[in-house]
Amino acid sequence: xxxxxxxxxxxxxxxxxxxxxxxxxxxxxxxxxxxxxxxxxxxxxxxxxxxxxxxxxxxxxxxxxxxxxxxxxxxxxxxxxxxxxxxxxxxxxxxxxxxxxxxxxxxxxxxxxxxxxxxxxxxxxxxxxxxxxxxxxxxxxxxxxxxxxxxxxxxxxxxxxxxxxxxxxxxxxxxxxxxxxxxxxxxxxxxxxxxxxxxxxxxxxxxxxxxxxxxxxxxxxxxxxxxxxxxxxxxxxxxxxxxxxxxxxxxxxxxxxxxxxxxxxxxxxxxxxxxxxxxxxxxxxxxxxxxxxxxxxxxxxxxxxxxxxxxxxxxxxxxxxxxxxxxxxxxxxxxxxxxxxxxxxxxxxxxxxxxxxxxxxxxxxxxxxxxxxxxxxxxxxxxxxxxxxxxxxxxxxxxxxxxxxxxxxxxxx
Amino acid sequence: xxxxxxxxxxxxxxxxxxxxxxxxxxxxxxxxxxxxxxxxxxxxxxxxxxxxxxxxxxxxxxxxxxxxxxxxxxxxxxxxxxxxxxxxxxxxxxxxxxxxxxxxxxxxxxxxxxxxxxxxxxxxxxxxxxxxxxxxxxxxxx
Numbered sequence: 214x215x216x217x218x219x220x221x222x223x224x225x226x227x228x229x230x231x232x233x234x235x236x237x238x239x240x241x242x243x244x245x246x247x248x249x250x251x252x253x254x255x256x257x258x259x260x261x262x263x264x265x266x267x268x269x270x271x272x273x274x275x276x277x278x279x280x281x282x283x284x285x286x287x288x289x290x291x292x293x294x295x296x297x298x299x300x301x302x303x304x305x306x307x308x309x310x311x312x313x314x315x316x317x318x319x320x321x322x323x324x325x326x327x328x329x330x331x332x333x334x335x336x337x338x339x340x341x342x343x344x345x346x347x348x349x350x351x352x353x354x355x356x357x358x359x360x361x362x363x364x365x366x367x368x369x370x371x372x373x374x375x376x377x378x379x380x381x382x383x384x385x386x387x388x389x390x391x392x393x394x395x396x397x398x399x400x401x402x403x404x405x406x407x408x409x410x411x412x413x414x415x416x417x418x419x420x421x422x423x424x425x426x427x428x429x430x431x432x433x434x435x436x437x438x439x440x441x442x443x444x445x446x447x448x449x450x451x452x453x454x455x456x457x458x459x460x461x462x463x464x465x466x467x468x469x470x471x472x473x474x475x476x477x478x479x480x481x482x483x484x485x486x487x488x489x490x491x492x493x494x495x496x497x498x499x500x501x502x503x504x505x506x507x508x509x510x511x512x513x514x515x516x517x518x519x520x521x522x523x524x525x526x527x528x529x530x531x532x533x534x535x536x537x538x539x540x541x542x543x544x545x546x547x548x549x550x551x552x553x554x555x556x557x558x559x560x561x562x563x564x565x566x567x568x569x570x571x572x573x574x575x576x577x578x579x580x581x582x583x584x585x586x587x588x589x590x591x592x593x594x595x596x597x598x599x600x601x602x603x604x605x606x607x608x609x610x611x612x613x614x615x616x617x618x619x620x621x622x623x624x625x626x
Numbered sequence: 627x628x629x630x631x632x633x634x635x636x637x638x639x640x641x642x643x644x645x646x647x648x649x650x651x652x653x654x655x656x657x658x659x660x661x662x663x664x665x666x667x668x669x670x671x672x673x674x675x676x677x678x679x680x681x682x683x684x685x686x687x688x689x690x691x692x693x694x695x696x697x698x699x700x701x702x703x704x705x706x707x708x709x710x711x712x713x714x715x716x717x718x719x720x721x722x723x724x725x726x727x728x729x730x731x732x733x734x735x736x737x738x739x740x741x742x743x744x745x746x747x748x749x750x751x752x753x754x755x756x757x758x759x760x761x762x763x764x765x766x767x768x
Contacts, residue, residue: 239646563700565679566654570702573646595680595699624651625701 219521222514228605230255230510241575244613249393249421249554249601250579251443254507258447261506262499273498274472274489284498291501292488294508295453299438300429303458305487309496312452313420314344316439317387319454319491320416323464325352328384333358336379336413338388339365339591340395343584345387345418363388363404365591369395369544376407383408386415390422394585394599395544396554398422405435414460420444424511424603425552426520436460442500446603447507451500454491461487468493511604519604524548526602530555530611537618543597556583556597559618562625564596570621571598576614629721632713633729640733649733650702657705663697674749679703681750685757691716692761694754706735706747714754719765722758727751 228234231253236243245253265287271280273288289304296304310316329335335349339362346360353360361379364372369392380386386408391398401417408415414436419428424445430438437460442451456464466473466484470493475483484490511519527548534540539560545551559567568580581596582589589596600614627635643649663672667684674681679700686693694715698704713729714722730736730747 563679565700566702570650573650624647625654 219515219518222518222522222604224522224605224607227514228607230257231605232256234605238575238577239573244576244610244617246600246602246606246610246614247577247579248424248603248606249444249583249599251449252424252446252603253605254446254448254503255510257510258503258506262448262503265499265502270498272495287505288496288498288501291503291505294505298508298512299423299453299455300431301455302431306455306458306461308454308456308461308488308491309501310439310452310454310491311450311497312441312443313418313439314348314452316437316452316454317345317416317418318348319467320385320387320437320439320456320464321348321352323467323491324385325356325358326465327463329353329356329358331357332382333384334361334382335359336361336363336383336386336388336408338363338371338399340369340371340392340397340399340585340588341387341389342393342418342420343586345389346587349387358384362587365588369397369588370550371397371399371404373400373403373407376404377411380408380411380413383411383413386413387418388415389418389420390428391419391425391552391554392544392585392588393421393554394583394588394597395556396421396551396601397544398426398550398552401433401435405433409434421553424519425523427516430455442504442507445504445507446510448500448503451497451504453504458487461491464491466490466493470494472496514604522604523553523602523606526606526608526611527551527553527555529608530600530602530614533611533615534618537615537622539622540618543592543594553603554599554601556599558594558597559622560626562622564598566625567598567618567621570624571614571617574613574617574620576617578614629713629717629725633727633732636709636713636729637732649735653705653709653735654701655705656708657698657701657703660704660708663695667695668697674753681707681747683750683753685754687761690765691718692722692754692758694757696750703747706730707750710747710751710754719758719761723755723762 233253234243269280269283271284273285292307293304295307301307335353337346337349349360366372390401405415416437417435419438419440422428423440436457438455440453443449473485473490473493475485531548541558543556564580568578571578579599583599643652663682663684668682672682672684674683679698681698683696694711696707696711698707
């Protein structure tokens with residue numbers, strides 16, 4: 214399927230932007246298929262961060278001096294790029310965090326403190342990453358609230374039949390756009406509309422979405438959205454919480470410290486405006502610069518072009534892997550509702566054994582429960598082997614994976 | 627054979643195995659061949675939880691020596707377990723407690739003993755040592 218108005222990407226040329234790919238592992242050229250865990254970084258990101266430290270590093274928003282102003286401009290430029298990338302109405306709706314996990318914890322803690330009472334419910338889905346389960350459990354326990362779960366079916370899709378009833382008593386819905394364990398693209402619009410129909414805000418974990426498809430927060434009308442820089446070709450330890458202004462203004466601060474205050478006395482502290490209210494302490498300036506450069510890189514390639522290339526590759530991968538004897542795909546078997554991730558098992562082979570023999574052939578995959586144990590429990594499996602793609606993943610990578618699986622299966626068979 | 631001799635034996639076996647395929651095929655074979663543990667001992671109490679694969683370990687104390695049986699749901703882990711058991715089982719608690727496991731490193735599979743690997747092998751070696759220390763303490767009391 215061709216996505217209209219897109220152009221073909223030159224994958225061989227793109228791969229040259231990622232020097233880490235040009236290495237051998239155990240004597241084999243590296244096949245990196247663990248992109249859902251973290252993507253590699255293009256030279257432009259590395260250079261931008263290097264330049265930041267080499268030429269303008271200084272603390273932001275504080276100094277009267279020249280470098281501090283340049284550092285502040287660079288830091289805020291990153292925020293503007295993020296806001297544009299997700300089409301936020303206001304730049305100050307973009308809060309910098311350490312990653313998706315911290316972004317979700319921020320909302321769980323602050324929203325919970327303000328809005329959750331005993332007997333209230335938080336609704337999550339059965340295919341969440343632990344990062345979108347545990348923060349809610351922590352706050353639910355503290356406030357005497359409960360967690361409810363949208364079930365999943367055998368195809369790895371959310372069961373929405375009873376959604377309206379599930380939404381009763383719910384104060385917030387939190388679920389992922391794309392499942393990190395299965396690759397399923399969830400029916401985001403339907404769930405958001407149902408929640409809003411009952412006046413319930415929605416937090417979307419977009420950690421596995423923003424690198425694969427266009428995410429427009431205004432079009433989605435989502436209330437909170439979280440993602441990580443390092444899965445979007447940017448640096449590690451940096452992430453984004455988007456929140457609608459009206460929601461963020463209602464939430465109390467998450468952490469206290471410098472930057473997030475207006476005035477401090479021992480009697481009373483007044484908090485800073487958005488976004489600084491949620492950014493206590495010296496922030497990660499180089500992180501913002503790096504993520505900004507990563508977004509520039511993605512926008513230059515065009516996210517729609519990336520989506521098209523990855524969908525074609527997904528179709529190819531599903532075909533090639535589907536031909537392997539005994540290989541069982543977990544989740545949907547068509548590319549149209551799947552992004553980035555192929556999760557599978559082969560015969561009765563333990564995923565760990567398969568992963569290890571792939572590693573010896575220079576093929577990097579993830580094995581295990583992918584921090585989504587409830588998903589594995591749903592399928593009564595100990596885990597899966599997960600191959601995950603990025604824009605630089607080639608058809609040859611998929612061929613090497615398939616050959617590697619065949620060899621491993623033969624050795625283990 | 628002492629624990630040290632047993633380890634040297636394994637290392638020299640592996641020297642004949644040239645490339646990684648041969649090494650792994652040998653380990654996989656060991657993993658498949660050995661019925662390591664009786665089903666009645668595959669209990670939750672005997673389960674050592676690694677993040678990725680599960681390992682069951684059972685101990686018997688016979689004539690002053692510790693006899694171990696074990697199993698894992700991952701066959702490579704199971705093969706390595708059978709080697710560890712070959713090395714450590716049938717020795718006195720003191721010998722086991724004082725033994726240094728060097729062969730896994732020597733055959734080039736040291737990553738299996740890395741704490742981040744979480745495949746249960748490291749936890750199993752630790753558990754064997756704990757049993758040995760426990761039985762040493764017991765025998766002193768007696």
